Amino acid sequence: MSVTAAAGFRAVGTTAGLKPSGKPDVAVVVNDGPKHEAAAVFTTNRVAAAPVLWSRQAVTDGRAYAVVLNSGGANAATGQQGFRDAHRTAEHAAAALGCSSGDVLVCSTGLIGEPLDMERLLPGVDTAVQGLGTEGGPAAAEAIMTTDTRAKQSRVDGTGYTVGGMAKGAGMLAPGMATMLAVVTTDADLPASALQLALDRAVAATFNRADSDGCMSTNDTVILLASGASGVAPDPDEFGAAVTRVCADLARQMVGDAEGAEHDIAVRVVNAETEEAAEAVARAVARSNLFKTAVFGQDPNWGRVISAVGTVPEYVAAFDATALDVSFNGVQVCRASGVGEDRSLVDLSAREVRVEIDLHAGDAEATIWTNDLTHDYVHENSAYST
Amino acid sequence: MSVTAAAGFRAVGTTAGLKPSGKPDVAVVVNDGPKHEAAAVFTTNRVAAAPVLWSRQAVTDGRAYAVVLNSGGANAATGQQGFRDAHRTAEHAAAALGCSSGDVLVCSTGLIGEPLDMERLLPGVDTAVQGLGTEGGPAAAEAIMTTDTRAKQSRVDGTGYTVGGMAKGAGMLAPGMATMLAVVTTDADLPASALQLALDRAVAATFNRADSDGCMSTNDTVILLASGASGVAPDPDEFGAAVTRVCADLARQMVGDAEGAEHDIAVRVVNAETEEAAEAVARAVARSNLFKTAVFGQDPNWGRVISAVGTVPEYVAAFDATALDVSFNGVQVCRASGVGEDRSLVDLSAREVRVEIDLHAGDAEATIWTNDLTHDYVHENSAYST
Incomplete structure (x- = not known):
């Protein structure tokens, strides 16, 4: 599991004291090589956090030795000081690791608008570097949690190589990724350009189709590191599929x-x-608060589904608005945009709900994952600043 | 007040028995002339309800004698039968009023996906026509309510003429208008083309900038009728401003x-x-569930505001993402995309909240009205089908 599943990687999670709860809050992932290829995808939010600005620049050469991640502070909306703090974190870790600061990527998550507590973070990075190990993946996954209730890890074995990963994210999930950080590692022997291609495709099909609440974060980062330690240069399609499986699992x-x-x-x-049309329609439904509250109420309200479908312009998705079919958990409650099977046949008591919309306009498809809109969502996001 | 404020109009509200509650559910507005000019704006939802399909066609000649409105059933997602029912409603009213069915517009609101109860609606229309009066505006405004807790009416007096209106709408408010029906009447003497121009501008600046929950309805309709009974042909700009004031008041x-x-x-x-850029940025914030829950929690969370601002692409709105100012009720809690005045200075206990975002990119502005996201919103929309 996790970022130490593939050969050539060490990781660690430790406690620097950034979180009032005293839980682990600093993780480091190190690529011991022999290769140090790297690719990344960042938030498209124009109000990007300082660590995003730093890492975006640092990864442009396709190389990275290490990633330093902290929870307990997003270092977002922190201005010039925030960028200096991100840079200083990278320099500090680079000194401890014996590499260049330009090969250290930085990720932060937590509250927006507050400066990082560097007095605690930097000693925490020192402690972390001393604790690095090949079994450190799970501890690293735990140290990046914020409102997550569970650490998120994944592993897929390819032909002679491995892809592993960890992620955090539990809300503010939206396109251009979620409020999420993810580090994916592999011992495959591939150049940065091949990694970037595989990562771009994987993110588009997975993290970018997880749209919990329509809100895009300032800190989203997905990093893919390759050590080449397996000595295997996999088929790009097979490798891409493995990366996509890990990302899909994490999403x-x-x-x-x-x-x-x-x-x-x-x-x-x-x-x-087209697939783009399918995605646009699915996202329109996934973003409808009326649809999301209906699912919370276990109501297979197909009227709210087709109302949301109808908001997608013709130039985005061609379909006949009188020919839509909608099913909830396999029961086709709406046929030809009218009443279908008896809605009382639908059971929405289980956690997983499957809504299928047939546009009858081609043969492409796409799935967006979302969540219902609940009292607890309102409570958690109104009672606490995040 | 209301649709009978202007000379030349009669209205009525009555109870046909469409609502389980037994409350009034049918309204009729009649233009007694001497002119019968009409304009309308409809939902852009492609899953448009049957009465929208009927009325859109009927108003193309710029003439209308009457509007029949019912609550207790949206006649949406009802297929061919739904269109026949809308047509039959217009024919029935036309016979009772002595005009052509093509001069009767029809509006419906209520549950989606259920056929109208024509056995009750048509006798209700007969009863309504017998009760028409020049003081009937308030009763008509009451008869179109669904989850509204208050009837919505407005009146503006121009130079020698009057504009009055009524509306319903209490949620599912979004662009391309809200789930809303509105009828605006005037005794000004203007041709349909002038009415349409004034109405288009008024709707764009008012109803289309009320975005309560981002959800667009299948039934939205705004109708403007002119009797010419004042004998006054107003200046188009003054008239447009009066129509906009009525629409803004109703919105x-x-x-x-x-x-x-x-x-x-x-x-x-x-x-x-540009104004379009201002509107796009304001709408992105107004649609953020995290922002809306923060306001519910009386938290002036500027981080969620600038995160939402940052999702607007550069080609839609030019601005420097490091130069944003945000104030809540006049307290500038965010300056240059960082911490500003102390957020504890902000009092969000009153019902009305004013958030101002300064893009420092030009001199255009726009305001979107929205609501907070509350436990009661989740409750009302999860516990009941609508």
Whole structure:
């Protein structure tokens, strides 16, 4: 499991004291090589956090030795001081690790608008570096949690190589990724360009289709590191599929741990003209607060589904608005945009809900994962600053 | 007040028995002329309800004698039968009123996916027509209520003429208008083309900037009828301003009555490059569930505001993401995208909340009205089908 599943990686999670709770809050992942190829995808939010600005620049050469991650502070909306703090974190870790600061990526998560507590973070990084080990993946996954209730890890074995990963994220999940950090590692021997291609495709099909509450974070970062330690240069398609499986697994775990949610909802659109059209329609439904509250109430309210479908413009998705079918958990409650099977046949008591919308306009499909809108979501996000 | 404020109009509200509650559910507004000019704006939802399909067609000639409105059933997602029912309603009313069915507009609101109870509606229309009067506006406004807690009416007096209106809408308020029906009447003497121009501008600046929960309805309709009974042909700009004031008043009343809301929030974006950019940024904030829950919790969470601002692409709104100012009720808690005045200075206990975002990118502005996201919103929309 996790970021130490693949050969050539060490990791650690430790406690620097950034969180009032005293829980672990600093993780380091180190690539011991022999190769140090790296790729990354960042939030498209224009109000990007300082660590995003730093790491985006640092990874442009396709190389990284280490990633330093902290919870207990997002270092977002912190101005010039925030960027200096991110840079200083990278320099401090680089000195301890014996590499260049330009090869250290930095990720932060926590409250926005407060400076990082560098007096605690830097000694924490020292402690972390001393504790690095090949079994450190689970501790690292735990140290990046914020409102997560469970650490999120995954592993897929390819032909002679391994892909492993960890992630955090439990809300504010949206396109252009969720409020999420993820580090994926592999011992495959591939250049940074191949990693970036695989990561871009994987993120588009997984994290970018987890849309818990429509809100995009300032800190989202997904990093893929390759050590080459297996000596295996895999087929790009097979490798891409393995990375996608790890990302899909992590994304599914995030939706399953979303703040206050009682249902994980797969909104699948089938028979669309294009995959983009299917995704746009699925996202429109996944973003409808009326649909999300209906699922919370275990109400297979197909009227709210087709109302949301109808908001997607013709130029985005071609379909006949009088020919829509909608099913909840396999029961087709809406046929040809009208009443279908008896809605009392639908049981929405289980956590996982599957909604399928047939556009009858082609043969493409896409699925967006979302959550219901619950009292606990409102409570958690109104009672606490995040 | 209301649709009978202007000379030349009669209205009525009555009970046909469409609502389980036994409350009034049918309204009729009649234009007694001498002119019968009409304009309308409809939902852009592609899953448009049958009465929208009927009325959109019927108003194309710029003439209308009457509007029949019912609550207790949306006649949406009802297929061919739904269209026949809308047509039959218009024919029935036309026979009773002595006009052509093509001059009768029809509006419906209530549950989606159930056929109208024509056995009750048509006798209700007969009863209504017999009760028409020049003092019937308030009763008509009451008969179109669904989850509204208050009837919504408005009146503005121009130079020698009057504009009056009524509306319903209490949730599912969104762009392309809210789940709302509105009828605005005037005794000004203007042709349909002038009415349509005034109405288009008024709707864009008022109803389309009320975005309670981001959800667009299948039935939204705003109708403007002109009797010419004042004999006054007003200046188009003055007339447009009067129509906009009536629509703004009705839109504000809808936001103030939104389902489960505890706060009415004006999200004002200033110093944008264009009005469209200001509107896009304001809407992104108004649609953020994290922002809306923060306001419910009386938390002036500027981090969630700038996170939402940052999701608007550069090609939609030009601004420097490090130069954003945000104030809550006049307290500038965020300056230059960082910490500003002490957030404890902000008092969000009153129902009305004013959030202002300064983009420092031009001199255009726009305001979107929205509501907070509350336990009651979740409750009302999860416990009941609508």
